[in-house]
Amino acid sequence: MRVTLITDDSYPYVKGGPGDWCHRLVHGLDRHTFHVVALGSHERREAAYTLPPNALLHPLGDRRPAPAGRLARHGRRRAATTAAVLLCRGLLTDGEQGAAMFAESLRLLADLAAAGGAPLRGVPLPDVLLDAWQAARCEPALPRLSVRDARRAADHLDRALRPLAVRPPAADLCHAVAAGPALLVALATRWRAGTPLLLTEDRPPALDAADGTPAVKAVLLRYHRALRRLGYAEAALVASASRFHQRWELRDGADPAKVVVVPGGVEPVRYAPLETEPPAPAVVWVGQIAPHKDLHTLIRAFHRVREAVPHAGLTLAGPTTDIGYLDTCRRLVERLRLGDSVTFAGPAPSSREAYAAGHVVASSSIAEHTPDALVEAMLCARPTVSTDVGAVAEAVGDAGVVVPPGDPVALGAACVELLHDPERRRRLGAAGRARALRLFTVDGMRRAYDHLYRDVAA
Structure with a gap:
């Protein structure tokens, strides 16, 4: 096929x-x-x-040129303007009527794009958008749209629709x-x-x-x-x-x-179960260092972990997508006087090596769509403590600990409990691996598709 x-x-x-x-x-x-x-x-x-x-x-x-004759250009511009009116009114009209106008506008623009070039080329889209905005009766009420806003929004729409060609x-x-x-x-x-x-x-x-x-x-x-x-x-x-x-x-x-x-x-062969734990108690986090990962909450939670487990360490492994946010994390570590107990390890050679650095894998995200890192940790038989966002609780099920997002007290307490209870760590790790093998293998995904x-x- x-x-x-x-x-x-x-x-x-x-x-x-x-x-x-x-x-x-x-x-x-x-x-x-x-x-x-x-x-x-x-x-x-x-x-x-x-x-x-x-x-x-x-x-x-195929990026064929648009019709070059004056009459052809005039006809194209008129058709594109009609499509633009339907587009803007469709966006700002609720219900089936708006959906029908939006669909018709994209069909017209797709026909225009088939002739080559940007489908909205030559259309006064900011003016069309302003007219539609003034005529709209939406719930909730629309904010004020300035001429500058209209130009900026029109520019985004123009670029967004170019894939139709x-x-x-x-x-x-x-x-x-x-x-x-x-x-x-x-x-x-x-x-x-x-x-x-x-x-x-x-x-x-x-x-x-x-x-x-x-x-x-x-x-x-x-x-x-x-x-x-x-x-x-x-x-x-x-x-x-x-x-x-x-x-x-x-x-x-x-x-x-x-x-x-x-x-x-996930390929299970890449994430064989980890049979041993590091000698000193440790929490590990794996991901991209970015604001939506909410490492501030994790660092504050680890401050509480250190009070209960004085020799515990925290490893943050992964690339940095926001240097400014990384700096705020380092400053928070200094302010809480966590010193060398927190390690910014950067990208690990493999995720499995990163998970091997901890007894517990923690996730503190405030937005998480598909928690791949948690699934990998589960395959490695490492117990997880994660925040209840997106599809996390659905992925973890009863094979991990889930706490509210943005709550360093709950996150820290869950980590402490697992660090103090090796038998529960072993039990959750085994349950997590079994769950991941049942639900999240790449062979299962391929068969489904x-x-x-x-x-x-x-």
Whole structure:
């Protein structure tokens, strides 16, 4: 079967996260031929992954020039303006009427994009957006939209819709990894060629202008929500990474009969159980050092651990994505006088080596979509203490300790209890490995997607 796998500039160019997920999927499904469309790949020179023989990397598609004649340009501009009006009014109109206008606008823009170029080129989109904003009657009420806000939001929308011009190769189905630009490509292909669509989601789409004004954020939030809802309506099936993700998909209007939960998979052979513990009591954390990991709470929790277990150590292993946040963590360690008991280890050669540095694996995140690090720790038979966010409690089940987010007292107490109780550590570690082997193996994920591909293509 020919599968067009569409990614948002991740696989095969970016290590980790969605890139790892795609690589594991493609490598194990040899009976299928994958045409990988990596949005943004034209800006990169080297791939982070070597594609297997059953996968081919395709350029972004046919970029034929738009019609050059004056009458053709005038007709194109008029059609694009009509689509822009439907787009803006669809974003700002609640209910089925708004959804219908949004869908019609994208269909028109996909037709225009097929002729080449940015589909909204030549359209006074800021003016169209301002007109729609003034006419909108939304609940909750919209914030004030200035001319500057309209220009900025219009610029984001213009760039966001350009993937409609991408023309992937002919295939039996399109598999969009995330409801963003990849979904736009899959929708356009469905409308042009009738190619069925499978949508995978393991996290909400990122907001394109996190530092924008409330009005700009409102435009983009409504755009992403409308696009997701359209994707759920057009997709043959929606593969959700967890029941947590499935719940917000259903709240956004997905048909329950279409949504299938397929957890991400890990290679068990890479995470053999750890048979020994370090000589001194230790807590280890593994991940990317970033604000949403809430290491401040973990460091404050460890301060309480040291009061109960004086010789305990804390190892923070992983790359830094926010240098400023790393500096705040170091300053907090100094302020709490934790000294050398906290180690910023940087990226470990392997996750298993990082988990081997602790008796307990802790996670303090305030936002966590798919807790891959916890699944890896469970496979290594290390007991986990984690915050109840996202799909964490669902992944851990009764094989770990879950505490409220942002609570250093509860997090510290749970770590202390496990450090004092080797038998419970052993029991939770064994239960965690058994649970991970049952629910989160890459072979299970591949088998599930093999069945989904057949169902979608049929």
